[in-house]
Amino acid sequence: MSETSSMREFAVVFRSDDEDDIVSADAPGDAMAVHDHGDPAVPDLAHPVWTRHDTEGDVVEVADVEEVEALVYQDTVTQVRELHSFSHSVRLLFHAATLKFYATIYMDDLLWRAMKSSDFDAAERAFEEFVAQANHRARSEVRRVQLDAANRQLQRVIAESEARAERLRVNIQRNAAQKQRAMDRETELRHSIQQLDAARLQAQLYANRTFRQIGQLHSTCAAQLPRYRGGWVGLRKK
Numbered sequence: 001m002s003e004t005s006s007m008r009e010f011a012v013v014f015r016s017d018d019e020d021d022i023v024s025a026d027a028p029g030d031a032m033a034v035h036d037h038g039d040p041a042v043p044d045l046a047h048p049v050w051t052r053h054d055t056e057g058d059v060v061e062v063a064d065v066e067e068v069e070a071l072v073y074q075d076t077v078t079q080v081r082e083l084h085s086f087s088h089s090v091r092l093l094f095h096a097a098t099l100k101f102y103a104t105i106y107m108d109d110l111l112w113r114a115m116k117s118s119d120f121d122a123a124e125r126a127f128e129e130f131v132a133q134a135n136h137r138a139r140s141e142v143r144r145v146q147l148d149a150a151n152r153q154l155q156r157v158i159a160e161s162e163a164r165a166e167r168l169r170v171n172i173q174r175n176a177a178q179k180q181r182a183m184d185r186e187t188e189l190r191h192s193i194q195q196l197d198a199a200r201l202q203a204q205l206y207a208n209r210t211f212r213q214i215g216q217l218h219s220t221c222a223a224q225l226p227r228y229r230g231g232w233v234g235l236r237k238k
Contacts, residue, residue, distance in 0.1 A: 063114035088134040103127040
């Protein structure tokens, strides 16, 4: 795997006990990083500086990625620790055959960088450095997740507000329609009442005229009946 500038963010730097020699995990072998004029190089402040042990095997070295992938594929390593943070995962592995510890970092389940050491404390510090880097990258992921959740919540609030506003508009339109129907019905009722009242007056006039005609006809009929003199004629007994 070719090393890019972004991959160098995961470099780890060690300092010897007398602080005269600085060893970078990205440097070839155990070479010390010094300036040509003999002054010790100042490590990047973004990377922690750890004390180098006297034992030669305590130095953390850059491990070959394909080598680590082969060990993992062959299932010859034991996982000591693991941290998952969004697309990143950091693992501390132990290879019993060589007594080596491997600090590895993955992105999208693909091995990115690997460091190895025969000393557990040194390998653990490399693991913790990878963890710090993964957590630093996770801050942007956390922010993205928060903003995405906030936007979804706002979208739900907007959708609920729009639905409520639509219901209110429908209610207003329905109220206006019902009010207009009530006004139309009131007008229709008044017109119907006027027609019925006029019809009642016409019927009353006709009834009155009919009653007068009946009275006149009755008087006429009564006048045409014969009248008996001397009052009522008694009935004779047989």
